[in-house]
Amino acid sequence: MEFPRQRLLVVSEELDKAELAALKFLSLEHVPLRKLEAIQKAQDFFEALQEKGMIEGGDLSFLKELLYRISRIDLLEAQLGSSREQMERDLQIPGRARVSAYRYLLFQLSEDIAEDEMKSFKFLLGKELPKCRLNPKTTMLDVFIEMEKKGILGEDNLSMLKSLCAEINISLLKRIEEYELNLFGEEEMVITGEQRGSTGGHEAHARWLVSSVAPDSPGRWNESSRxxxxxxxxxxxxxxxxxxxxxxxxxxxxxxxxxNMKDRNGTDVDAAALRRVFSKLHFTIAEYRDLTAEEIRKIVNIYRCQDHKDKDCFVCCILSHGKKGIIYGVDGQEVPIQELTTSFTGQNCHSLAGKPKVFFVQACQGDACQKGVTIETDSGEQDYSIETDARFQLDCIPSEADFLLGMATLQDYVSYRSPREGTWYIQALCQHLECSCPRGEDILTILTAVNQEVSRKSCKPNAEKQMPQPSFTLRKKLIFPVN
Structure with a gap:
C-alpha cells in the first residue's frame, strides 16, 4: 500500500501547537525525548515516527491511536479512514494499544488540571524543579516531563504525584488510584514498585487501557463502583x-x-450568569429573548434539526412564567415542557441519541408557598418577587435515557426572584457549576449542593422557603470538564 503522504500533510496542517505537544508526549516510549524536544512541526514528528518504524508503508495504526487519544476524531475519520467506534473495538484487542497506560494516565491528568491548579503544582514543586522550567509558558505536560527527568515521577514512582494531587484536587488522586487498581488489582497495590514491575506486566497494561478507552471516563474507583x-x-x-x-x-x-404576567425583572442577571458559566464549560451559547409560544416552538425545532454529531451534549435553559407542566410565551400562550424535552429524544433528534440532554427550567408553575422561609412580594420597593416555579409533572421528562431536567422548586410551589440579583435557583446553579466543575464533580452532586443552598435561603416576613428538585434518566456520570 502506497504511503499516504498527502493525508499526513493534511493532518499535520490541522494540528495546533498544544495537540502536537500531546502527540509527542504520548510517543515518549517510542521516540527519544531529546529528538522530540527538537521537533516544532507536525511533519517533522511524522518523519520521526517513520524513522522509528511507527509508521510503515500504509500502516497508520499508531497515528490513528494518537489522534483518538487526543480526541481529533474529525481527522481520524476524514483523513485516516477510521472512526471512534472502530478505535474502541481495536484497542480492546490485547497488545493493540501502543500508548503506554502510564503515559496515557499522565495525559488524562493534564487535560483535567485547571489553570489555577497548574499554578499550585508549580508552586509546590518550586524546590524540586528548576525555576526556569516553571515559567508561565510551562504546560502540565512539561511539568510531568521535568518531574521524570528529576526522577520524582515514573511508572513505578507515583508517590509524589499522588501527594500533590491530594493537596490540590482529590479527584485527580482518585484517577491515579483508579489506574493502580485496574492495572495491579487491590492486593498488588500494596506491593513495592520494584516488585510490581514483575507482576501483571503486559496483561495488566492492556486491562487498564481497555477500561479507559473513552478518553474522559473516570472508570471505577473501587471494585464495587463501575x-x-x-x-x-x-x-x-x-x-x-x-x-x-x-x-x-x-x-x-x-x-x-x-x-400574574408581570415583566420578569432580574431575568437578564440569570441569563448573563448562564452565558458566563456555560461559555467556560466550552458550550456555544445561543440566547433568544422575549419569544412568543410559537417562536419558542420554532427555535426549539431549529436546534432539534441541527446536526449534533460532533458534539457531546445539549443544554437548554428556560427562563419564563408558567404553570404546572407549562411555560408561557410572552404572548401568554402555553407551551408544555414535555413538548420541548421530547423534541430531543433519540427518535426526534438522531444525532443526540445516547448523549446527555440537560434542561434547566426557571418558570412559574404554581401558587402554593412552602413554610419555613420568609418572602417579599414583587413590587418595585421590595427585593424579592414570587415566581411560581414548581417541579415538573411526571410526564415532563421523556422516559428515554440520557435526560436531566432541573426545576427550580417542588410541584405546585412558588420560587423567588430578585429584580437586582436574579433567581435563587439559577444563581445558585451557576455558582456551584463554576466552583465544582473544575474539581471534577458530577452534575448530580452539584445539584444536591444547589438544593442545600436554596433550601437555606429566606426572606421576610412570611417564613416561606424553596426546594429545587431534579429528575433524570441519566445512565452515566455527567461531568463537565473545564479543560
Missing part, C-alpha cells in the same frame, strides 16, 4: 440554548389577561 462517565471532550461540547422571556406586555394586552 459507573462510567459520558464522553465530554468535543470542542465545543455542544449548544447551550437560553430562552429568556422578560417583557410580557403582549400577554397583558390579551383578553382575557393571563394571571
Amino acid at each position: 459507573l462510567e462517565a459520558y464522553k465530554m471532550t468535543s470542542r465545543p461540547r455542544g449548544v447551550c440554548l437560553i430562552l429568556n422571556n422578560h417583557n410580557f406586555a403582549k400577554a397583558r394586552e390579551a383578553v382575557p389577561e393571563p394571571k
Whole structure:
C-alpha cells in the first residue's frame, strides 16, 4: 500500500501547537525525548515516527491511536479512514494499544488540571524543579516531563504525584488510584514498585487501557463502583440554548389577561450568569429573548434539526412564567415542557441519541408557598418577587435515557426572584457549576449542593422557603470538564 503522504500533510496542517505537544508526549516510549524536544512541526514528528518504524508503508495504526487519544476524531475519520467506534473495538484487542497506560494516565491528568491548579503544582514543586522550567509558558505536560527527568515521577514512582494531587484536587488522586487498581488489582497495590514491575506486566497494561478507552471516563474507583462517565471532550461540547422571556406586555394586552404576567425583572442577571458559566464549560451559547409560544416552538425545532454529531451534549435553559407542566410565551400562550424535552429524544433528534440532554427550567408553575422561609412580594420597593416555579409533572421528562431536567422548586410551589440579583435557583446553579466543575464533580452532586443552598435561603416576613428538585434518566456520570 502506497504511503499516504498527502493525508499526513493534511493532518499535520490541522494540528495546533498544544495537540502536537500531546502527540509527542504520548510517543515518549517510542521516540527519544531529546529528538522530540527538537521537533516544532507536525511533519517533522511524522518523519520521526517513520524513522522509528511507527509508521510503515500504509500502516497508520499508531497515528490513528494518537489522534483518538487526543480526541481529533474529525481527522481520524476524514483523513485516516477510521472512526471512534472502530478505535474502541481495536484497542480492546490485547497488545493493540501502543500508548503506554502510564503515559496515557499522565495525559488524562493534564487535560483535567485547571489553570489555577497548574499554578499550585508549580508552586509546590518550586524546590524540586528548576525555576526556569516553571515559567508561565510551562504546560502540565512539561511539568510531568521535568518531574521524570528529576526522577520524582515514573511508572513505578507515583508517590509524589499522588501527594500533590491530594493537596490540590482529590479527584485527580482518585484517577491515579483508579489506574493502580485496574492495572495491579487491590492486593498488588500494596506491593513495592520494584516488585510490581514483575507482576501483571503486559496483561495488566492492556486491562487498564481497555477500561479507559473513552478518553474522559473516570472508570471505577473501587471494585464495587463501575459507573462510567459520558464522553465530554468535543470542542465545543455542544449548544447551550437560553430562552429568556422578560417583557410580557403582549400577554397583558390579551383578553382575557393571563394571571400574574408581570415583566420578569432580574431575568437578564440569570441569563448573563448562564452565558458566563456555560461559555467556560466550552458550550456555544445561543440566547433568544422575549419569544412568543410559537417562536419558542420554532427555535426549539431549529436546534432539534441541527446536526449534533460532533458534539457531546445539549443544554437548554428556560427562563419564563408558567404553570404546572407549562411555560408561557410572552404572548401568554402555553407551551408544555414535555413538548420541548421530547423534541430531543433519540427518535426526534438522531444525532443526540445516547448523549446527555440537560434542561434547566426557571418558570412559574404554581401558587402554593412552602413554610419555613420568609418572602417579599414583587413590587418595585421590595427585593424579592414570587415566581411560581414548581417541579415538573411526571410526564415532563421523556422516559428515554440520557435526560436531566432541573426545576427550580417542588410541584405546585412558588420560587423567588430578585429584580437586582436574579433567581435563587439559577444563581445558585451557576455558582456551584463554576466552583465544582473544575474539581471534577458530577452534575448530580452539584445539584444536591444547589438544593442545600436554596433550601437555606429566606426572606421576610412570611417564613416561606424553596426546594429545587431534579429528575433524570441519566445512565452515566455527567461531568463537565473545564479543560
